[in-house]
Amino acid sequence: xxxxxxxxxxxxxxxxxVMTVSLKNPVHCGLALLALLLHVSGLFIILNAEFLWAVQxxxxxxxxxxxxxxxxxxMNLKTDDRYFHSSYLYxxxxxxxxxxxxLALLIRSPFGGAKGDAPAEAILRDGDTHAVGIKMFSEYLxxxxxxxxxxxxxxxxxxxxAKTPKPxxxxxxx
Amino acid sequence: MVPLSAYVAVSAxxxxxxxxxxxxRRNFIIVLMSVEIMLNAANINLVAFSxxxxxxxxxxxxxxxxxxxxxxxxxxxxxxxxxxxGKISTNVDxxxxxxx
Numbered sequence: 001x002x003x004x005x006x007x008x009x010x011x012x013x014x015x016x017x018v019m020t021v022s023l024k025n026p027v028h029c030g031l032a033l034l035a036l037l038l039h040v041s042g043l044f045i046i047l048n049a050e051f052l053w054a055v056q057x058x059x060x061x062x063x064x065x066x067x068x069x070x071x072x073x074x075m076n077l078k079t080d081d082r083y084f085h086s087s088y089l090y091x092x093x094x095x096x097x098x099x100x101x102x103l104a105l106l107i108r109s110p111f112g113g114a115k116g117d118a119p120a121e122a123i124l125r126d127g128d129t130h131a132v133g134i135k136m137f138s139e140y141l142x143x144x145x146x147x148x149x150x151x152x153x154x155x156x157x158x159x160x161x162a163k164t165p166k167p168x169x170x171x172x173x174x
Numbered sequence: 175m176v177p178l179s180a181y182v183a184v185s186a187x188x189x190x191x192x193x194x195x196x197x198x199r200r201n202f203i204i205v206l207m208s209v210e211i212m213l214n215a216a217n218i219n220l221v222a223f224s225x226x227x228x229x230x231x232x233x234x235x236x237x238x239x240x241x242x243x244x245x246x247x248x249x250x251x252x253x254x255x256x257x258x259x260g261k262i263s264t265n266v267d268x269x270x271x272x273x274x
Contacts, residue, residue: 002175003176006176013184013188014184014188017191017211020191020195020207021191021192021194021199021204026204029204030207033211037214040218043184047181047224047225048225049221049225051233052217052233052236052237055237056217056240059240059244060210060214060240064210064244064247067247067248068203068207068247068251071251071254072203074255075254075255075258075264088197091194091197091198092198095193095197099186099187102186103187106182106183106186107179108179111179111226113227115229116228116230117228117230118224118228119228120228132233132234132237135231136237143234143238147238147241147242151241151244151245154244154246157249158248158249158251161252161253162251162252162255162256
């Protein structure tokens, strides 16, 4: 059963990603990106990460994507016929060959490693949110604060960048 | 049980899709969306390893990545608005303000 859900979410997210890259109308690309984000959040559910699922749906699909669509509709872009870069065919063949090679390497490798301190039973007992919270506010507190400062800087930077410039009518009296 | 390499393969395919989008698209907003695809691919990888190696670190880093993606989207879209206000199109190969 898990396998069926995994196959659905994986194939749908890959299809949505390809549509995001290849569709012509930018608004359609944004909606395909929405489908991609929701299916990736389904993968998070399969992996017992329901807090990340909620964050993905709320922050990514709810806030970031709305920001993208807002700017798209604000600017009223007209799509020109040549929406790909002029020489993209030169990229496609090497990318396909390289990615097939990397895929073959990835599928063959066993990916072992030392196990950490959060087995699935412990996460399922208290819930993923509890586990994330305990870890984030003990070991990762410094990183959490750094991310907070980063977001503050991003907010201030976005406001400063997108502010309407003052009309430059004050000539300098020499 | 789904093997870990299946998640890694899905993440690799998504990452390459996003990389191709960054390289071949001309619209700057679509380029930023492709960057979001790549960040999501990295998130799948982190959460899958966090589950299979039984450690919470991957999920925390995935959370930080989501926060950074939000900041990146805000700054990138603000830059697009500034460029578009100067009546320059949003095609990446026609933007050369910083060239000298």
